Amino acid sequence: MTAIIEVQGVSKSFGGVVANHDVTMSVNSGMITGLIGPNGSGKTTLFNSIVGYHPIDAGSIRFEGEEISRLPVQQIARRGLLRTFQQTRIYGAMNGVENMLISLPHRKMNIWDALKTYTREDYERADHLLEFVGLYEKRLLKSGDLSFGQQKLLEFAMALMNEPTCLLLDEPTAGINPTLINGLIDRLKRANTEFGITLFVIEHNMRVIMNMAETIYCLAHGELLAQGTPEEIQNDQSVIDAYLGAH
Amino acid sequence: MTVARNKTILYALILAFTFISPFLFPDFGTQLATLWLMIIVALTWDMTGGQMGYNSLGNIFFYGTGMYVAALIAIGMVYDVGDYTNAAGGGIYEFTDLQYFGGLALGVLGAGLFCSITAVVIGYLTFGLRGPYFAIGTLGVAIAAGELVSNWDWAGGGQGIALPVYPGDLDTGKIFFYFLFAAVGVGTFLFAKWLYGTRFGAAINAIRDDEEKADAMGIHTLRYKLYTWAMAAFFVGMAGGISAFQLIHFEPLESAYQTINLGIFMVVCVLLGGKGTLWGPVIGAILFHVFKEVTWNYLLGWQWVALGALIVVTVVYFQDGVMGWLLHKRPEWFGIKVEKKVAEQAE
Ligand SMILES: Nc1ncnc2c1ncn2[C@@H]1O[C@H](COP(=O)(O)OP(=O)(O)O)[C@@H](O)[C@H]1O
Ligand SMILES: [Mg+2]
Numbered sequence: 140m141t142a143i144i145e146v147q148g149v150s151k152s153f154g155g156v157v158a159n160h161d162v163t164m165s166v167n168s169g170m171i172t173g174l175i176g177p178n179g180s181g182k183t184t185l186f187n188s189i190v191g192y193h194p195i196d197a198g199s200i201r202f203e204g205e206e207i208s209r210l211p212v213q214q215i216a217r218r219g220l221l222r223t224f225q226q227t228r229i230y231g232a233m234n235g236v237e238n239m240l241i242s243l244p245h246r247k248m249n250i251w252d253a254l255k256t257y258t259r260e261d262y263e264r265a266d267h268l269l270e271f272v273g274l275y276e277k278r279l280l281k282s283g284d285l286s287f288g289q290q291k292l293l294e295f296a297m298a299l300m301n302e303p304t305c306l307l308l309d310e311p312t313a314g315i316n317p318t319l320i321n322g323l324i325d326r327l328k329r330a331n332t333e334f335g336i337t338l339f340v341i342e343h344n345m346r347v348i349m350n351m352a353e354t355i356y357c358l359a360h361g362e363l364l365a366q367g368t369p370e371e372i373q374n375d376q377s378v379i380d381a382y383l384g385a386h
Numbered sequence: 387m388t389v390a391r392n393k394t395i396l397y398a399l400i401l402a403f404t405f406i407s408p409f410l411f412p413d414f415g416t417q418l419a420t421l422w423l424m425i426i427v428a429l430t431w432d433m434t435g436g437q438m439g440y441n442s443l444g445n446i447f448f449y450g451t452g453m454y455v456a457a458l459i460a461i462g463m464v465y466d467v468g469d470y471t472n473a474a475g476g477g478i479y480e481f482t483d484l485q486y487f488g489g490l491a492l493g494v495l496g497a498g499l500f501c502s503i504t505a506v507v508i509g510y511l512t513f514g515l516r517g518p519y520f521a522i523g524t525l526g527v528a529i530a531a532g533e534l535v536s537n538w539d540w541a542g543g544g545q546g547i548a549l550p551v552y553p554g555d556l557d558t559g560k561i562f563f564y565f566l567f568a569a570v571g572v573g574t575f576l577f578a579k580w581l582y583g584t585r586f587g588a589a590i591n592a593i594r595d596d597e598e599k600a601d602a603m604g605i606h607t608l609r610y611k612l613y614t615w616a617m618a619a620f621f622v623g624m625a626g627g628i629s630a631f632q633l634i635h636f637e638p639l640e641s642a643y644q645t646i647n648l649g650i651f652m653v654v655c656v657l658l659g660g661k662g663t664l665w666g667p668v669i670g671a672i673l674f675h676v677f678k679e680v681t682w683n684y685l686l687g688w689q690w691v692a693l694g695a696l697i698v699v700t701v702v703y704f705q706d707g708v709m710g711w712l713l714h715k716r717p718e719w720f721g722i723k724v725e726k727k728v729a730e731q732a733e
Contacts, residue, residue: 190602216604228599230592241592243585245605250613253586301603 143168143305143337144189144220149198149208151181151188158184160361161198166305171331171338173352175345175372177381181361182341183225186307190222191215202305217246219304223311225341227290231283235274235293238282239265242297265300272296272326288315292323299330305337306330312347324350345382349373357381404572408564415560419632421675422567426625427648428655428667429574430618435653436662437582438614439594440513444524446649447531448619450642451504452497452626454535457547459496460489460631471542481550494566494627501623502616509612525645532643546637549630563632570628574621579664581617590614594662651678657700660709669708 142165151159158181166172174182188195189202191212200208202220230238240257269275272292277285282293291314298306311327312320324347330336342348348355349369357365357372359381365372372378408415427445434440461470464485473479481489512523536544552559581587589610592600600607629636636642643649651674659670674696681692700707706714713720 212598212601213604213607216602221604222602224599224602228596228602230595230599232595233591237588240585241588241600242603245585245589245603248585250586250609253589253610254581254584256583257585257588297603 140167140170142166143203144339145199145201146185146189147199147201149185149188149200150196151184151193152196157361159188159195159358162358162361162363164356164363164366166337166339167354168337169331169335170354171328171340171352173348173355173369174339174341174358175343175348175355175378176358176364178343180358180381182358183309184361185358186222186309186339186341189215189307190220216301219246219302220307221298221301221303221305222307223291223294223298223309225309225313227287227294229282229290229293229297231281233282234280235269235278235282235285236262236265238293238297239269239300242300244301247302268296268299269293271299271329273322288319291315295326295330299334299336303336305339308338308340310341310343312342312344320344320347327351345373401572404568408561412557415557415564416632417675417679419560419564419567421672422564422571423625423629423648424651424655424671424675425571425668426567426574426621427652428659428671429571429578430621431652432656432661432663432667433578433581433590433618434611434615436656436666437587437594438590438611439597440611440615441517441521441653442524442615443521443645443649443653444508444526444528445618445622445652446643446645447508447524447528448501448505448622449626449629449648450528450532450535450638450644452494452501452623453630453636453642454541454547455500455623456490456493456497456627457549457630457636458541459493460486460549461547463489463492468540471540471545471547479550481553483553486550486553490627490631493630494624497627498620498624501619501626505615505619506612509615510608513608513611513615525649528643528645528649532639532645535642536638542638544638546635546641547630548635551634552631563628566628566632567625570621570624575664575668577617577621582664586610586613591662654697654700656707657705658696658707660707660711660713663707663709663713666707666709673708 144166146162146164149159149162162185174185176182187193189200191207191210195208198208199206202215202218207215207218230241233241240261243261245253266275266278269278272295274289274292274296277289282290285293291311295311312323315323327338327340328351331338340348340352352369355367355369355372356363357378364381365375365378367375407418411418427449431442431445434442458467461467464481465479470479508527512520515523535541541547552562589600589605592605593607593611597607633641655670655674656667657670658673659668660666677696678693681689685692
């Protein structure tokens with residue numbers, strides 16, 4: 140099993156707040172890996188570090204064997220390592236289809252390709268993926284008018300449109316209607332199996348992540364607390380304490 | 387499709403009007419040429435301002451630079467520029483028809499190309515700035531350029547440059563310049579119309595709406611910003627080049643790098659007509675130009691007050707401009723589906 144992301148001894152502080160301290164973990168290619176931990180334990184910070192959103196204080200981050208910790212966001216995204224935002228970022232003034240089209244992978248375009256109009260295949264792919272996340276009926280609505288959960292689904296579809304090798308999802312089920320969560324888990328799994336996208340998922344909901352991930356890492360107070368299979372994590376006393384202690 | 391047919395008819399009518407208007411209104415030849423100039427600078431301002439979210443106050447730099455580049459090319463092809471500017475239009479320097487038109491053609495094209503290149507260089511330095519900082523940064527470039535050029539004796543210094551007069555009678559000259567501006571104007575419009583329909587056009591809209599998200603999706607944000615400004619600068623530079631020949635004599639601060647006149651007018655045109663739309667800058671340029679001509683003719687002494695009032699009213703009460711207002715009132719004209727009810731039911 141090869142690691143697609145290797146995080147080695149990464150630390151990151153904001154002023155006096157140590158958000159990540161000496162974190163080491165790896166994400167296996169083609170798999171679903173989970174990242175859990177109480178609120179404020181540094182999960183989002185670690186994602187931000189991986190995708191180049193801010194410089195790290197120490198450590199190394201490799202993607203497909205190459206050091207990426209000093210690359211800017213766009214260059215990392217163009218290597219096929221993408222993230223969705225916990226607070227959801229879509230283009231609210233555009234409709235669903237436009238949001239999808241804008242997400243076409245520009246890394247695969249030179250300027251002449253970019254100066255073409257969208258092709259029939261582009262539209263079909265957009266429609267197909269909107270159908271995949273269950274937003275086809277709403278594809279012509281202004282995206283800013285969609286509910287938070289629907290916007291999350293749209294952002295997920297946009298990420299798929301970008302054809303990433305690896306996708307970092309920050310709390311994909313947060314704010315989603317509980318009755319729709321099983322459907323979403325199913326879609327995330329299908330993105331992994333059918334499209335072959337490696338997933339690295341931050342999830343607050345234990346049930347969800349236990350259902351999805353092969354390997355789970357748990358952070359607490361910015362440090363790696365435990366790692367293992369869902370069963371191992373579920374039965375790990377330190378994890379249980381961290382979660383209970385945080386509530 | 388009747389919509390498509392109506393559109394074709396509309397475009398044909400506008401084009402026909404473009405062709406006959408200088409003959410219909412011979413007394414207004416120069417004003418009509420200026421109208422096209424306003425349309426060009428408004429359309430190009432909107433490429434970055436409206437479509438990409440970068441409000442430049444320095445686009446006038448390309449206008450002034452275009453003037454100088456075109457003039458210097460046309461003169462330099464025939465004479466020594468230093469000698470020529472030293473004589474300050476003493477009248478000893480003759481241009482044959484071929485030299486005049488050849489210099490004009492190469493000068494105007496060269497102006498466009500040169501401005502594109504400078505846009506890439508200046509953009510590289512200023513596109514790291516956001517919002518008002520970008521606006522002021524680009525304004526600074528235009529002001530500094532005006533000052534530098536006024537002190538550059540080889541290029542005419544504060545006196546500016548006098549170009550040869552159109553070799554023909556005055557009225558033909560007016561029509562000639564009208565059609566030059568109209569050609570560049572129609573070209574700019576068609577170019578913008580095409581560009582906004584491409585993936586590139588969508589990408590610059592994405593930069594405007596959320597640049598961080600665009601970065602996160604791997605869009606070449608800096609590259610696209612530079613290209614867009616370079617495209618805009620190409621047309622503005624050409625327009626400047628044509629203006630140089632139309633004006634015959636131009637000065638660095640009053641006519642070339644006129645930051646508080648044309649430099650601001652282009653922004654007002656776009657706001658008035660509607661930012662980020664294809665037709666907004668055109669409509670705004672027409673409204674603004676008419677307003678300006680009327681106040682300059684009938685409200686002499688108060689024209690700047692009237693203009694200031696127009697700007698204030700636009701910015702305070704009418705921010706989305708004519709097109710924004712129409713978009714709100716008549717969304718169906720723009721093919722926008724209003725499915726509010728459906729959305730609510732499904733919630
Ligand atoms: N940009 C920032 N500036 C200052 N502090 C931050 C910033 N981002 C995160 N933090 C702090 O770092 C810690 C970890 O936050 P975060 O990574 O968002 O946690 P999680 O995603 O696990 O809830 C928190 O104490 C948070 O306040
Ligand atoms: Mg978080």
